[in-house]
Amino acid sequence: MSTPGDYSAVRKDIASLLHQPGYDDGSAGPVLVRLAWHSSGTYDYETDTGGSNGAGMRYEAEGGDPANAGLQHARVFLEPVKAKHTWITYADLWTLGGIVAIQEMGGPEIEWKGGRTDYVDDSKLPPRGRLPDGAQGADHIRFIFYRMGFSDPMIVCLSGAHTLGRCHSDRSGFHGAWVNNPTRFSNTYFRLMLTRNWKEKVLDNGVRQFVYYDEDAEEELMMLPTDMALLSDPSFRPWVELYAKDKERFFADFAKVFSKLVELGIERDEAGKVTNADNFRGGYHS
Ligand code: ZEM
Known part of the structure; x- marks a missing residue:
């Protein structure tokens, strides 16, 4: 357990789970980066739908999208962190996971702010097919x-x-x-x-x-x-x-563009507090 909002405690625990000798190249890092990207990369500006709010990959509609195949490994790696820091939302944990992984693998420090909600707003659900197809041009x-x-x-x-x-x-x-x-x-x-x-x-x-x-x-x-x-x-x-x-x-x-990616669809006031997250239903109190 940690104090709600103590993201540095969460960061530490993410960093210490990256070493995974039996998995792929010995690191959970790359798949955590992909989880952060696919959490956020469903966003559509025009309709203000998709994005990391809601942590939709917990559910079949998004989690079962063939584009997200394999990302259950990333979510399972992060589960002990969620169990220990129960106050953090999945939406925050999955985006922070990518940020910490990049830094620990020798990449840049990337600005990240918390406050995303796990509350699923049905009017914001992204349809399948929003993520890129590697076979195309x-x-x-x-x-x-x-x-x-x-x-x-x-x-x-x-x-x-x-x-x-x-x-x-x-x-x-x-x-x-x-x-x-x-x-x-x-x-x-x-x-x-x-x-x-x-x-x-x-x-x-x-x-x-x-x-x-x-x-x-x-x-x-x-x-x-x-x-x-x-x-x-x-x-x-x-x-x-x-x-x-x-x-x-x-x-x-x-560093700039990845922090923009994980902010897609997140609205904040001047103090950085998220204004479009229903934290009563999805966040600290869930
Ligand atoms: Zn990827 N990506 N990606 N990507 N990606 C894969 C793996 C990884 C595309 C894509 O089709 C694929 C971005 C953009 C695009 C990562 C990060 C980011 C894989 C392999 C495919 C097919 C999946 C598998 O078989 O496990 C396409 C078409 C993209 C846009 C043109 C962006 C943006 C990323 C982050 C900023 C990462 C880290 C991986 C490796 C995952 C792993 O499990 O090792």
């Missing part, structure tokens, strides 16, 4: 991310998260990691994208991706079709080049 990525209010440079920057973690055949159908040190936050994704000779490959399950055999790592690394679209699109590409050569700039921009 630049038009699709723009359609998905413009809906959340992101620009082309922000899209490229956010995609740099693919320096973390891997694709799982039994989750998305894609297979492999983007870089050979996938539990360390860096700009390697951009550097490899630009400098390696990526070849199209159709996997046994019929899924199409791009691969490059890394002789040093003795491992085949991968890119999604949406990743490669950043390289071929004239508005995206200069940002790939910038982030590949300027790691500091990438870290600084990523």
Whole structure:
């Protein structure tokens, strides 16, 4: 137990569960980052629906979306933290999980504020299909991310998260990691994208991706079709080049854009208090 609002106690406990020797590359970090992103990335500006408020992945409508396959692992990793700090909402815990994981994996410190609600407002539920499909191209990525209010440079920057973690055949159908040190936050994704000779490959399950055999790592690394679209699109590409050569700039921009991501749909007053969360029904008192 901790005092309600003591987020530093929660941060500490998230940090100490990241080491998971039996799981993937030995870290819960990447899948926690994906949980934070998919919690928030359903947001639509025009209708003010979706986003992290409500922690909708607890329910089948959102949790069972094929786009969210595998994220139950992330939620299970965080369950002991919720059991210990019962006052925190899932919506806060799932977004904070990604923030702490990025920092612990060597990434930037990212501004994060609490106060999200677990109260499910039926009028705010996102339909399925709001999250991006890795098999598609630049038009699709723009359609998905413009809906959340992101620009082309922000899209490229956010995609740099693919320096973390891997694709799982039994989750998305894609297979492999983007870089050979996938539990360390860096700009390697951009550097490899630009400098390696990526070849199209159709996997046994019929899924199409791009691969490059890394002789040093003795491992085949991968890119999604949406990743490669950043390289071929004239508005995206200069940002790939910038982030590949300027790691500091990438870290600084990523910190800004990821904190914007986890704030989608959260309204605050000047003091930072959330004004569109029903905390009586969903928050501290639930
Ligand atoms: Zn991802 N992502 N993503 N992404 N992603 C996967 C894995 C991870 C796309 C996508 O289709 C996929 C962002 C944007 C986009 C992470 C973070 C962020 C996987 C593999 C796919 C298929 C899932 C699996 O099989 O387990 C597409 C199309 C995107 C937009 C164009 C953004 C934005 C992210 C955060 C800022 C992370 C960390 C992973 C690794 C998860 C893991 O379990 O290792």
